[in-house]
Amino acid sequence: MKYFLLAICLIFTGCQTIPYTKMTDDQWEIKYVLREDWIQANAINEALKLKANTIKNIFNQKFNHKVLITIYPDLKAYNNARVFLGAKPIDMINSGCSNGNNILVCSGGEINIAVHEYTHIVIFSIPTKPVYNSWIDESICDYIADMKWTDIKYLKQYYNLPRSNFLVSFNQDVYMARLLYYIGQYLFEVYGNEKVLALLKTRSISDGLGISEETFWKSWCNWVEKQKEV
């Protein structure tokens, strides 16, 4: 009877403590807790299969780390993990966080957040000084991950931000965050892969792109004005 009870207990606690289900690829591993998050894990897997090689080709062809992506079951668990990695808690499931070769996302969040974070990890692997939350990194990652937070109509309304705000840092300002995809598109379309890489390595418009901040600013404004509303 004792053994029977023990066996029942083990089966019960065993079920309760299985922490994750896994989906593994050579280049990444996706862990998730909720059974239904298989759908999110699968979608992340497919999105990474489509984009990972392009990301490596652009930023670092030698990148060969295996990346671990964890889908947390709710905002509380996600925030606990964020804080553990040294990030601030955040009140939205549509966000992600990366540190080393780890990516944290939340159940129900946008699929491409994992692609955005994967791009950060590959960028941080190139020999340069990592800058967290810079407009350079965030715009490039949003563009690569196809995270378009707004349309051309909105862009045209708000693109002419104070130049100092635009060039100094990315500060979670709502207009700034929404424009990032287009800043990334502008960088790749106007300057090309090589110069974007130089910008990431130098973190300097004059050294990386070979132009003054004033010229860069005017060129951005011209580019936006030429964009067509669909």
Ligand SMILES: [Zn+2]
């Ligand atoms: Zn980011």
